[in-house]
Amino acid sequence: MVGLNKNILRTILIASYIMIITLIVALVSTLFSYLNTGADRSQMLHTEIKKVEQYLPKVVWAELNNEGRPMDAENLKAIEDDYLDAWYVKHVAYKTNNTEGVKDYFTDNARKNIFDFIELNSTKGITVESTTLEHHPTLEFFSEDGQLAVLTDNNVVEYKRVFKDEKLILKATELSTYKVILLLEDGFWRIRHLVKEKSDDLVSESRSGYYDSLNIKGINYYPQETPWDMFGDQFSIDTIVNDFKIIKDAGLNSIRIFVQYDDFGKANVPQEKVEKLEQTLNIAEEHNLKVVVTLFDFYGDYSVLNWTLDQRHAETIVSHLKDHNALLAWDIKNEPNLDFDSRGKELVVSWLDNMIDLIRSVDQDHPVTIGWSNTQSAAILKDKVDFVSFHYYEDLDQLDASIKNLKKEIPNKPLVMGEFGLSSYKGIWKPFGSSEDDQANYHRKAQEIIAANKLHFMSWTLYDFNKIPKEVVGRLPWRKNTQKQFGFIDKNGAKKASFKYITNH
Amino acid sequence: MINKYTYILLLTSVLLSSFTSGQNQNSTSDFELLTTKTQFEAGSHIVLKFTDSDAEKPLLYCSNSFGSTVVVPSMENNKLHYKIPASIASKKGMVNWKLLNNEASISGQLKIVSKQEVATMETYIGPPSIEAGGTDYTMLVVIPTDSLDNPLAENTLVNAKHQFLSNQKNEDIFTKNLIAFKNIYSQLESGRMLVSSESLNTNSKEFTINVTAAIPTDFTISAKRPHDYADGNQITTFTTSIIKDKLENVVSDGTFVNFFITNKKGNILRTSGTTISGVATARMIHPDYEEDWSVKAYVDGMAESNVLSLTYKQVIDDFEVRFSQNNRDVTVGPLQSFMNQMIPDGLQVKLTISKDNLQLETYSKTSYNGYVQFILKSDIFINDSYKISIKTAGLEKTFENTKLW
Structure with missing residues (x-):
């Protein structure tokens, strides 16, 4: 007994000894690694190059024909980068009335002018949110020693929002021409002189073209397994071929698909994503379906300083697909009016307005629309879009009246009901929901109204889904479960009663 | 009305x-x-x-x-x-x-x-040094600015002035794209060029451009030495002729000249110098045994010299080796130079000790007052017979079966 006790005691002693040693070693090593952090030799001098793309306005250089030394690609790139950065720090400075970063991109004498403005504006409570969307620089002169360059920046598209005491008092788009002298100082091309030679208000064109040929009998499409993630790792051509066949066989002629902003790489759209999108359009073409591509899904920033990034995103996608036979139209953004409360209606509308201009500048042939979430918002920017889209999830009894109102308000443009539908979910989370029969009834009735009003339509949606990402309707189970069962085809692939009314014949 | x-x-x-x-x-x-x-x-x-x-x-x-x-x-x-x-x-x-x-x-x-007055002649000039010969040029860029730091109107007259040797020139240029610029070419001679400008009666300060000689042309070298003995002590000085460009301008001070010395065995020694007034000098210590050197100098990538041959005569014909202290004390000397004077301190003497064709150790010492002493310690070399050889000034003496005890 005594021997056993001794052994137990011994074991405890040894174990606790080991534990204490382990603890001490762990503590010392943590301390050691803590003391070592931040002292990495390779980082001591901050020589690593960090390039974050934060400002990408469209820059089109005129053909090089400058006086002085012939220009080379490296120097021109360096000048362009620093010149654009100068604009960027200027925008930031006027937005925040803070001089941070200005001295890197303006020489001693030039920066004084900016500091004067900041002082003046901050005492008066004025802030200016601005960006430039286009630059058309011409290199006029490059000095023999490579230290001085003169450019004329033609037709700079400047967008400004002027605030006084945080109240928006002006928004303006100006088209200006500048003469700029840049000096190479401390490795930066800095602005030495900046002279505005010309400046006019840029009036954006409204659009009156009528698309007679429009004939949309369509459906919003996501693959059943990957809703809101159509172009991810699970992208499957077979699935899409199969689904498009179902859609075509059902008598529909078009689909509406979505391009997620983050998924498509923001300002730098990866080639593989565009290729997947193109493959999808190829399959649609094979099945004789037309495609409405909705851009900027899950996007919600709109801030003026990032417009250039958004525009490069759109530009890449639009320029890649603009000649595709299956392309029907560009839907700029899905339900942007839902962002009015959080981002400000006026900012969102300006963003859309400018985005339409950008997309039109790349693709003149395809119509442009905006997928408003209700009929009340549908008239916004009606003069800019080629056809008006709205979504309808309200009471069908009001639909006819709403359409008549809209037609009165927008007599000269086609109306497209871009989304409508009813969930057949009825369960714990929504005991008084609709049944599949209710859904069938809904679509029958909807098709009657559509036929009566000669409306273009795209219903929501082909399939019931198994999972809904939280970004779509949030985490609440009654919303998620409802969202799952808007389809014409259920989880097991069987056609629901509503499938009969997927279109009108 | x-x-x-x-x-x-x-x-x-x-x-x-x-x-x-x-x-x-x-x-x-x-x-x-x-x-x-x-x-x-x-x-x-x-x-x-x-x-x-x-x-x-x-x-x-x-x-x-x-x-x-x-x-x-x-x-x-x-x-x-x-x-x-x-x-x-x-x-x-x-x-x-x-x-x-x-x-x-x-x-x-x-x-x-802008105000039609000039407060500052904002001047940029570069490159700051150019090559003589009339093809190279520097560029003067002037931005006349008013007192509020505004560049003046287009087509403002700027008078670009420069002086070089006996030449002084004024030329009218006009501002365009906010600046006025002028290329100023070098002349045939090297020297300093002074540049200034004037607009609306305001003058800039003076700027200096160095007009340096163009690339050097081939040159000759010569050697100067106190005697032609290979004593391992005196120094031979190599001197170039005045190095000039094709227009007879002396190259700029500090032009780097490399001298390559190839000896009998084909090994290469290198020494170098930079020019002062076109002349570069470089030095090399004499060899300590008979040698033939061929020397050639280069301004790397631009010019080269003739080949100069130098012969060094052997100074030590023979030397004595004395063994004492159980043969463990080896004294080499007297080492005598060409007038039988004791060789100056510092001549290298090498002693190699080997046994059964296996080299055990090599000791290297320099002479002092004409002698070198090696002590072979009994801790290292046990009592036995060894082969000892001694090398100096290109001579070698071998003592087979030297018994140490």
Whole structure:
């Protein structure tokens, strides 16, 4: 007994000894690694190059024909980068009335002018949110020693929002021409002189073209397994071929698909994503379906300083697909009016307005629309879009009246009901929901109204889904479960009663 | 009489309308611009005056090259006065303004021109040194600016001046794209060129451009040595001729010249020097045994010299080796030079000790007062017979079976 006790005691002693040693070693090593952090030799001098793309306005250089030394690609790139950065720090400075970063991109004498403005504006409570969307620089002169360059920046598209005491008092788009002298100082091309030679208000064109040929009998499409993630790792051509066949066989002629902003790489759209999108359009073409591509899904920033990034995103996608036979139209953004409360209606509308201009500048042939979430918002920017889209999830009894109102308000443009539908979910989370029969009834009735009003339509949606990402309707189970069962085809692939009314014949 | 007045009235109205044509007036606005002038000199006191129809006092947005701001009006004589802030009024360029009333707003533009005076001749010149010969040039860039740091108007006359040796030149250039520039070519000679410029009676300071000789042409070398003995002590000095470019300009001081010395075995020694007044010198210590050197100098990648041959005579014909202290004390010497004088300290002597063709150790010492002493310790070399060989000044002596005890 005594021997056993001794052994137990011994074991405890040894174990606790080991534990204490382990603890001490762990503590010392943590301390050691803590003391070592931040002292990495390779980082001591901050020589690593960090390039974050934060400002990408469209820059089109005129053909090089400058006086002085012939220009080379490296120097021109360096000048362009620093010149654009100068604009960027200027925008930031006027937005925040803070001089941070200005001295890197303006020489001693030039920066004084900016500091004067900041002082003046901050005492008066004025802030200016601005960006430039286009630059058309011409290199006029490059000095023999490579230290001085003169450019004329033609037709700079400047967008400004002027605030006084945080109240928006002006928004303006100006088209200006500048003469700029840049000096190479401390490795930066800095602005030495900046002279505005010309400046006019840029009036954006409204659009009156009528698309007679429009004939949309369509459906919003996501693959059943990957809703809101159509172009991810699970992208499957077979699935899409199969689904498009179902859609075509059902008598529909078009689909509406979505391009997620983050998924498509923001300002730098990866080639593989565009290729997947193109493959999808190829399959649609094979099945004789037309495609409405909705851009900027899950996007919600709109801030003026990032417009250039958004525009490069759109530009890449639009320029890649603009000649595709299956392309029907560009839907700029899905339900942007839902962002009015959080981002400000006026900012969102300006963003859309400018985005339409950008997309039109790349693709003149395809119509442009905006997928408003209700009929009340549908008239916004009606003069800019080629056809008006709205979504309808309200009471069908009001639909006819709403359409008549809209037609009165927008007599000269086609109306497209871009989304409508009813969930057949009825369960714990929504005991008084609709049944599949209710859904069938809904679509029958909807098709009657559509036929009566000669409306273009795209219903929501082909399939019931198994999972809904939280970004779509949030985490609440009654919303998620409802969202799952808007389809014409259920989880097991069987056609629901509503499938009969997927279109009108 | 009446006709005359009518004419004057007509003329005035024509004049006035031409002044106001720069503005996009909007007839539906309640406000009317009273200021007719649209062009101002930088730094002027600019006030835009408007008639005021009611109590409303809208803000005025204005924007110039560098930034935008908003002006709050003041009322004077029942008119709205908008004082354009100095940060806008003092900078050259277009200023666009817009009245921020709620109705169709009225907008317009002002043109601010630089003062026709030069406060600073902002001058950039480069490259700071160029090559003689008339093909290379430096570029003078001048930005004449007024006292408010505005570049002057296009086509402002700038007088570019430069002096070189007996030559002094004035040339008229004109500003274009805010700058005026001129290429200044070198002449055939090297030297210093002085550059300055002048505009509207303001002169820049003086700038200096170095016109250096063009690339050197081939040259010759010579050697100077106190004697031609291989004593391992004296120094041979190599000197180049005056190195010049093709136009007889002496290359700039500090031109680097490399001397390569190839000896009998084909090994290469290298020494170098930089030019002063076109002449570079370099030194090399004499070999300590008979040697033939061939020397050639290069200005790397540009010019080379002739090949110079030098012969060094052997100074030590023979030397003595004495063994003492059980053969463990080996004294080499006296080592005598060409006049039988003791060789200067520092001649290298090598002793190699081996056993059964296996080299055990090599000791290297330098001479002192003509002698070198090696002590072979008994701790290291046990009592036995060894082969000892001694090398110095290219000579070698071997002692087979030397017994140490």
